[in-house]
Amino acid sequence: MKLLSVAIPCYNSADYMEHAIETLLTGGTELEIIIVDDGSVDDTPQIADKYAAKYPNIIKVIHQENGGHGEAVNTGLTHSTGLYFKVVDSDDWVNEGDLLKVLCTLRELVEDGKSVDLMICNYVYEKPSINKRKIIDYKTALPQNKVFTWNDIMYFKQSQNILMHAAIYRTKLLRDCGLKLPKHTFYVDNIFVYQPLPFVKTMYYLDVNLYRYFIGRDDQSVNEKNMIKRVDQQIRITKIMIDSHDIMTIKDKKLKNYMIKYLCVMMMVSSVYLIKENTEESLKKKQELWEYLEKSNAKLYKKILNKFLGRSMNLPGRTGRKIVELGFKISKKIYGFS
Structure with a gap:
């Protein structure tokens, strides 16, 4: 059995996939x-x-009919023989030295009988077009150099x-945990990291700083124009996440709070792009999304609505929409999103 399987979903990726593959080959036969x-x-x-x-001995290839990013991840998971599983998108890459550190740490944990359910590493937003790089780390949120549980986590920033x-x-x-991502849908990565959490x-x-996340291609799903155009898919993903668990019944308080916070961000993202689209139909969709949350889980709805992000997404009229757009512009400058 391999130590780590890495799936690389590829759709018309000829221009950049080799970089992702070459950096991963550093990991060798493990x-x-x-x-x-x-x-x-x-x-x-x-x-x-x-x-x-x-x-x-390292690479296997699966050719399939187009099913979208989620179906490619599903296929990778089905064919995985590794003890652990990771996804690296074809336009991204990994830091070779840090990959070796990850493999070494996983190996030591397994040999010591301390195999964990989830390993977390930093990632880096890479935006070469403006020569900008931003590291996202978890030093203030998670204990280091030890196996820990949800009870040990600290405060997560946005x-x-x-x-x-x-x-x-x-x-x-x-x-x-029955993870199965929907076909022909963008933004499924949110389901990938959210649905399994109660099982961790x-x-x-x-x-x-293992993962290097490239930002800047016009056809990327996180491009602002594409997010507005595909907002219905963002809504679909958010609804699937709402339905995946009854968060309010989760006994572990810190896990519950983290999942509520994550879902709050998802509601914010959908709301922001619907507001930015600024049509009668899009504003109606925003209202329907919040109504869907309320009907699905009234307690969760009240919890999210009472958080700052929830309140800001529902400020009435033009003033509310302007505040949302201002907040979005600030966040773009901070995080370097396209």
Whole structure:
């Protein structure tokens, strides 16, 4: 069995996928690289097959009909043989030295009989177009150099949500919790890191800048214009997350609070882009989303509404919308989003 499986979802990724693959190859034979060619029509299949032929003990390739990012992750998880599982998008990459540290730490934990459910590492927003880089770390939120539980976590800043870039899950946990991402839908990474959380009992935070998250391509899902255009998919993901757990019944208080905070951010993101679209239809969709939350879980609705983000998303009229847009512009400057 491999120590770590890494799935690389690829759709027409010929221009940049080799960088992701080359950085991962540093991990050697303890690493399994699963390239999922999601119905590409460029040279992606040929590049993937070339690497698989050259590194048959490390790389496997799955060719499938186009199903979107979520289905490619599902396929990677299905074919994974590693004890742990991670996703690296084809336009991103990993820091080679930090990858070796991750593998070393995972190996030591396994050998000591302390296999954790979730390892968390830092990630880096890379925006070469403006020569900007921002590291997201968890030093103020998580204990270091020890196995810990939800009871041990500290305060999470708004920038410190555990995103897909930061997460390395135990493969069996993902399978046991029934994780299955929807097809042909963007923003599924939120489900990937959110749905399994109540099943996570033990964690380990390694303070290394493992994941490099490229920001700046016009066709990226996080591009502002694309997020407005695809806001219906953002809403769909948010509803799936609302329905995935009855958060208010979770007994672990710190886990419950973290999940509420995460869902609050999801509600904010959907609301912001609906407000920025600023049509009668989009504002109606925002109202319907909040009504959906209220009908699904009235206690959770009140909890989120009483938080600052919830209140700010529901300020009435033009003034409320202006405040939301101002907050969004500030957050873009802070975090370097496109």
